[in-house]
Structure formats: structure tokens, C-alpha cells
Amino acid sequence: AGGLVDLVPALAVMLGANVGTTLIVQVLSFDVSRVSLLFVLIGVFMFRRSAVTRTRDLGRVGIGLGLMLIALQHLLALITPYEDVPSLRMLLGAVTTDPLIDVLIAAALTWAAHSSVAVVLLIMAFAAQGVVPPHAAFALVLGANLGTAINPLLESGVSGDPAAKRLPIGNLINRVAGCALALCLLKWAGPALISLDPDPGRAVADFHTAFNFVLALLFFPLLKPYAKLLVRFLPTRVDTADPSQPIYLDWAARETPTIALAGAAREALRMADVLEGMLRGALDSLNQGDRKRVAETARMDDVLDRLDTAIKEYLTSLDIDTLDDTDHRRLSEILAFTTNLEHAGDIVEKSLMPLAAKRIKRGVSFSETGRREIREMLERLTGNARAAAAVFMTDDPATARQLLGEKEVFRELETRATEGYFGRARTDRAESIEASTLFLDIVRDLKRVNAHLAAAAYPVLEGRGELLPSRLKQEV
Numbered sequence: 001a002g003g004l005v006d007l008v009p010a011l012a013v014m015l016g017a018n019v020g021t022t023l024i025v026q027v028l029s030f031d032v033s034r035v036s037l038l039f040v041l042i043g044v045f046m047f048r049r050s051a052v053t054r055t056r057d058l059g060r061v062g063i064g065l066g067l068m069l070i071a072l073q074h075l076l077a078l079i080t081p082y083e084d085v086p087s088l089r090m091l092l093g094a095v096t097t098d099p100l101i102d103v104l105i106a107a108a109l110t111w112a113a114h115s116s117v118a119v120v121l122l123i124m125a126f127a128a129q130g131v132v133p134p135h136a137a138f139a140l141v142l143g144a145n146l147g148t149a150i151n152p153l154l155e156s157g158v159s160g161d162p163a164a165k166r167l168p169i170g171n172l173i174n175r176v177a178g179c180a181l182a183l184c185l186l187k188w189a190g191p192a193l194i195s196l197d198p199d200p201g202r203a204v205a206d207f208h209t210a211f212n213f214v215l216a217l218l219f220f221p222l223l224k225p226y227a228k229l230l231v232r233f234l235p236t237r238v239d240t241a242d243p244s245q246p247i248y249l250d251w252a253a254r255e256t257p258t259i260a261l262a263g264a265a266r267e268a269l270r271m272a273d274v275l276e277g278m279l280r281g282a283l284d285s286l287n288q289g290d291r292k293r294v295a296e297t298a299r300m301d302d303v304l305d306r307l308d309t310a311i312k313e314y315l316t317s318l319d320i321d322t323l324d325d326t327d328h329r330r331l332s333e334i335l336a337f338t339t340n341l342e343h344a345g346d347i348v349e350k351s352l353m354p355l356a357a358k359r360i361k362r363g364v365s366f367s368e369t370g371r372r373e374i375r376e377m378l379e380r381l382t383g384n385a386r387a388a389a390a391v392f393m394t395d396d397p398a399t400a401r402q403l404l405g406e407k408e409v410f411r412e413l414e415t416r417a418t419e420g421y422f423g424r425a426r427t428d429r430a431e432s433i434e435a436s437t438l439f440l441d442i443v444r445d446l447k448r449v450n451a452h453l454a455a456a457a458y459p460v461l462e463g464r465g466e467l468l469p470s471r472l473k474q475e476v
Helices: 004-028 033-049 053-084 086-095 099-113 116-128 134-147 150-156 162-196 200-233 251-255 257-287 291-316 325-362 368-394 397-428 433-463
Strands: none
Touching (some): 033 053, 053 116, 099 116, 099 162, 134 200, 162 200, 200 251, 257 368, 291 325, 325 368, 325 433, 368 397, 368 433, 397 433
């Protein structure tokens, strides 16, 4: 879970999954040998006979569920002969005198088996045969529930980011707290369950379900403050070497909208810096025949996308009711600005860089005049990116007017470049039709990028009433 907005539902899903796992044990406590085969047969029939994707997927589910039930039945069949081994009975009788030792043994066994269901089924079998007494079986069930939370924590250790450990640590703490509470109440809860169902095997299954269900009920109302504690003690590690990692999005500052919006605005400026770097890369890629530079520039769009996603997730997590009109307006400006930057980056990555790669691959060359026009437009775009960032931060109307005027400038540049290029192609045929097509596609892409940059001026000029509702000529 990367942030609090994801951690709360993730913890809730984990609680639900723990309860759901107990239902498998409940089902397997009955004789389901015939049902498992029926699941497989129905699944195969649905998969082979239907052309509908959803029906085929349901068929796969039926096959998987049936095979899982069959596998668990075979596991029990393998274990059953060992229940009457005298040495095993003696060993279990010796180690099941202390509930805490029972918990640790079952936790270790579950960790090694990677399956709490298999371990609980084994405990049920032992309890049903009288190999272990009911109170020891209940303690072993607690250990199985504890052990199932160990493997996710160990697997999360591969990541160096503490935030990646929030969910597994949160689940482990939940299990530890539940086991500690249940151990304290075991001397009263155990006899009560036995009185409800004298069958020791069924009592183990019921205890397993009751433990997880009660634990979910206790923890569910506390998930939000619990998640806040996990986020506080396991903060996201900012990798300064990774430009796609947000630096200024402070999740603890969301209660203060002004600070939160300021942080989001600073991240938006980082996006503007990345886009400016992409424009410089586009200039190098179009002027030079460097494939490596083309690939590097295209990859920079991934940084833009990740920053844009992080900013949007952060802003959508703010409590709208705490924002005043000024905050609402600023939030909309940030979203509009970052969206335009992200779209501009997509144009560079998905259109401009493929054109640059195509020019290199086919050995297409532009005239000196054509190269100069592309260079001038890209240099102008770089300046407009800086102007857009300035307008976004200062709301300066003069700079906003100048930036919006660049749309007309680029329209004129496109018209002049198109006319000039066709004129040169007709007179001296110095450039091929392919070169002409590539050149015009590049010019149009640069104009599209500029349109997204110029959009930063709209909120400022609209607020001052300096924009017409339409460019269409009004009827007299």
C-alpha cells in the first residue's frame, strides 16, 4: 500500500480474506469428495462448451476449486495413517501441555507449509482422533493463524521501501493481538465451544471461524486510525535517484488544505521540469541521429505519468468539505495543469519520438531551413514551458496573455513552415515526399504540445474576464 488511501481498504480486504479462508475449513470438515469431482466436471463442461469469456472463466474457477478440494482430501489421506503412531501421540502429548508452546509450534508449521488451511485440517484430524485434547487443538489453531501472517512479511522484505511492509506488518500485528487476547480467554471459550458441538473436529473448525470473525469485528472500526499509525511508523522512503518518486506530497499535511495544495503544486512544477527535459531531448533527437537519445526521451514520459498519478491520488484523497472556494479553485488549476503536462508528454513520447526514430531508421534528412525551423519551434516551446510554470505559480496576467498569444504564433509558424516546405519541394526537389510528410507531422505535433502549455493561461484570464466564450464570429 503506497498511501493511507490504499492501506485502509487493503487491511479490510485482509480481514475479509482471513474470514473467507475459514469457510474452506468449514466445507472440508464435511465429506466433500463427490462435490469436488462435480466442481471439476461442471467446470470442464462450461469451459469447453461455451464461447462466452465470462462463462469460460467461471468454468476455470470451478476446475480450480475442485482440484484444490481434491488435493486437500489427498493431503488428509496421507496424514491420517500417522495419527495412530504411538511415538507421534507421545510427542504431541508432551508438547501440548503449554498453550504458548502450542501456538509457536503451529505457527512454525504453518510458515513452513505456506498453508493455514492444511495445518488447521491436520489439527482437526488429530482432535477428532483424540491425539490432542481440545484445549491444545484450539491453541494450535491460534498458532496456525499467526503463522499464516509470517510469510507475507518475509516476502515484503525484498523491497527497500518501508511502505511496502505496512500491510503485512499490519496483518501480523492484528494476528498477534488476536492470539494474545484469545489465549487469555481460552480457558472459558474452549469449554463453551465443546458444549455447543461435542465433536472435537467440528469444534476446531468452529473455533477457527469464530476467532477470525470476532477479530474482524473488533479491528474493522479501528482500521483508519490503525492505518495512520502504520503510515506514521513506516513512511514511504523517497529515492532521490528516482525522479518519478514524489517529494512534496506529505500525507500527514492533508488535514491542512493550504499546505497540501502547496505540496501538490510543487510536484506539478517537477512535472514541468521533466517536460522541459523531454523538449530538450526532442531537439537533440531531431537534430542528431542518436537512437539512444530518442529512447531516453521517450522513457522520461514514464516519470511524467507516475508523478501525474501520484498528484491525482493525493488530491482526490483530500476532504472536499474542508476546502473553501479558493482551495477548490486551486485544486482544479493543479489538476488541469498536470493533465495538460501529461498530455504534452504523451505527444512527445507517442508521436514525436517515433517520428524521430523513423527519420533515423530511413535516413531521411531535412533541409537546413527545415532544421532551423524545427529548432526554433522547440526552443520557443522550451520557453513556453517555463512561462506556463510561471503563470501556474504566480497568476501573472501579463505573462498569461503572452503565453496565450503563443498559440497564434505557432499557428503562423505552422502555416509558414508548411508553405515554405512545399515551395522548396516544388522548386528544387531537394527533399523527398517522405521528408515533407515527416516535417509537417513534426510541426503539427509541436503545435499540439504548445496548445497544452498555453492552457495554463486560461484560469488566470478567465478569472479576469479576459477570455471570450468562443472564437466563432458573433452574428450581427
